[in-house]
Amino acid sequence: xxxxxxxxxxxxxxxxxxxTGFVESVHAMIRVVAxxxxxxxxxxxxxxxxxxxxxxxxxxxIERDFTAERSGGIVKGKTISLVRDYSETVIxxxxxxxxxxxxxxxxxxxxxxxxxxxxALIGRxxxxxxxxxxxxxxAKTPEEVAAIWAYEAADEFRCDLFSNxxxxxxxxxxxxxxxxxxxxxxxxLLGEGYRDVFVGLLDDLHPGWADxxxxxxxxxxxxxxxxxxxxxxxxxxxxxxxxxxxxEAAGGNAPLLTxxxxxxxxxxxxxxxxxxxxxxxxxxxxxxxxxxxxxADRAIQDCGxxxxxxxxxxxxxxxxxxDDQLYISVS
Numbered sequence: 604x605x606x607x608x609x610x611x612x613x614x615x616x617x618x619x620x621x622x623t624g625f626v627e628s629v630h631a632m633i634r635v636v637a638x639x640x641x642x643x644x645x646x647x648x649x650x651x652x653x654x655x656x657x658x659x660x661x662x663x664x665i666e667r668d669f670t671a672e673r674s675g676g677i678v679k680g681k682t683i684s685l686v687r688d689y690s691e692t693v694i695x696x697x698x699x700x701x702x703x704x705x706x707x708x709x710x711x712x713x714x715x716x717x718x719x720x721x722x723a724l725i726g727r728x729x730x731x732x733x734x735x736x737x738x739x740x741x742a743k744t745p746e747e748v749a750a751i752w753a754y755e756a757a758d759e760f761r762c763d764l765f766s767n768x769x770x771x772x773x774x775x776x777x778x779x780x781x782x783x784x785x786x787x788x789x790x791x792l793l794g795e796g797y798r799d800v801f802v803g804l805l806d807d808l809h810p811g812w813a814d815x816x817x818x819x820x821x822x823x824x825x826x827x828x829x830x831x832x833x834x835x836x837x838x839x840x841x842x843x844x845x846x847x848x849x850x851e852a853a854g855g856n857a858p859l860l861t862x863x864x865x866x867x868x869x870x871x872x873x874x875x876x877x878x879x880x881x882x883x884x885x886x887x888x889x890x891x892x893x894x895x896x897x898x899a900d901r902a903i904q905d906c907g908x909x910x911x912x913x914x915x916x917x918x919x920x921x922x923x924x925x926d927d928q929l930y931i932s933v934s
Contacts, residue, residue, distance in 0.1 A: 606644040608634050617653030619698040626651070626716060629769070633720050641893035642724050643731050646691045649716075653699030655679065662693045671697075673839065680715040682722035687738075689726035694719040710774045710792050717766030724890060725758050732897040734904070742929035745914055745921045748834055750907035756841035757880055757903045763789060763849030764889045789853035797847035798859065804840065809868035812836070816917050819933060830931050833919060837876070837910065844877050876913045879906040 610630045612623045626649050652658040655678065659669040663683045671678040678697075685691040696715050729735045736743075736751055743751075771786030778785075812833060819829035848859045858881055863869045883902045891899040914920070921931045 606638060606642060608637055608642075608644065609646050611646075611648045613648060613650045615650065615652050616657055617699050618651035619653070622651055622698055622712065625712065629713065629716050630720075632769075632772070633717075633724075636890070637724055639892070640724065640728065640890055642727050643690070643893075645689060645723065645727050647723060648693045650693060650695045651698045652695060653697070655681065655695055655697040658695045659683065662695060680719040682719045682726065684726055687735075688730035689723060690730075692723045692726065694723060710770050710787050713770045713773055714766045714789070714792055717769035718762040721762030721765040721890065722758060725761065728891070728893055728896045729754075729900060731893055732900060734897050734900040741923070741927045744923060744929060745834070745919070745931075746907060746911045748838075748907075749910035749914075750904040752838045752841055752910055753880055753905075753907040754900060754903045755838065756845040756877070757884055759842050759845035760849045760852075760881075760884055761889050763846060764852060767849070767853045768889070789850045793850050795850075797843065797850055801843055801847050801859065802863070804843070805863065805866050805868045808840065808872055809866070812872060813917055816919060816933060820918075826931060826933070829933075830919065833914065833917070837914070840873070841877060841880075841910075844873065848877075848881065871916065872913055875916075876910040879909050 608630075610627065612626050614620065614623065630647070630649075648662075650658050650662060655671050656669060659666050659681050663669070666681075666683065669681070680697065681695045683693040683695065685693060694716075696712070696719065698712065726735075736747065739747075767789045770792070771788065774787035775784040776787050776791055777783075815824075815829055815833055818824050819826055844859065851857070851859050858878075860869055860874050860877060864874070880903060883899070883906060887899040887902070888895070911920075918934045919931065920934070921929055924930050
């Protein structure tokens with residue numbers, strides 16, 4: 604018997620009115636994809652809002668301090684698992700500025716819906732495949748954190764390309780001088796925005812990350828502050844690269860990092876951590892079906908060892924003591 608994916612749509616906080624039917628029609632299309640991928644049953648609630656911060660905080664027990672600002676821009680969509688296996692999921696979409704009758708706004712809404720639905724499907728598949736990192740009472744080691752960072756970055760890439768396909772089904776572009784229409788892509792929607800942010804960060808990463816570790820060695824900041832800034836900063840940058848790489852892939856271009864190989868931040872920090880992830884992504888489906896998901900996800904998570912090795916190249920490593928306490932070393 605095929606799985607069911609019941610949908611509830613909520614409008615709140617000044618959401619753009621009249622978008623419920625649009626979301627329902629997209630849901631019907633994605634439901635077919637979910638069945639093809641053998642995604643187990645799940646209940647979905649889509650919250651259309653004019654205040655994403657208020658809505659995320661209201662619908663999530665663990666996002667009470669959520670803010671929409673990120674290094675790559677402002678978050679306009681958020682997927683929240685109400686239960687750990689994603690069988691009950693809320694997708695919050697910021698629609699207050701949209702008018703769906705305009706082509707660009709329609710494409711933006713499609714991108715938001717497709718991207719966040721991608722997270723919901725992947726989350727459900729990961730739970731069913733048994734590859735989601737277990738809950739731990741103790742602190743995670745650098746290697747355990749790196750495995751999560753690897754699959755979270757890969758998820759952003761996969762979800763962007765899933766939305767790219769969705770947009771191409773609904774929206775087309777006709778060249779300015781006339782000619783045959785083509786599918787709308789992430790390049791048309793996002794341009795070089797992610798690339799520009801990425802380029803602007805390179806000089807901050809090198810020598811910035813090395814300087815951060817050095818500031819601990821010279822007693823300018825504490826160990827916890829240094830470690831947290833390095834670890835969290837890495838996760839944010841990897842997600843930024845994933846978004847930028849997805850735009851390049853949607854445009855049929857070479858991988859983003861190949862154009863910046865001369866920069867030391869790419870050579871020493873970013874390429875060692877990201878390139879193995881990209882190699883797995885290039886050899887597996889955008890959304891692997893349940894039968895293949897565990898192998899694909901384990902391959903991505905195994906790439907986390909390269910991220911941990913990058914931290915070690917900066918002198919930062921960690922291990923568990925005999926009483927299960929995390930011990931961070933800076934050499």
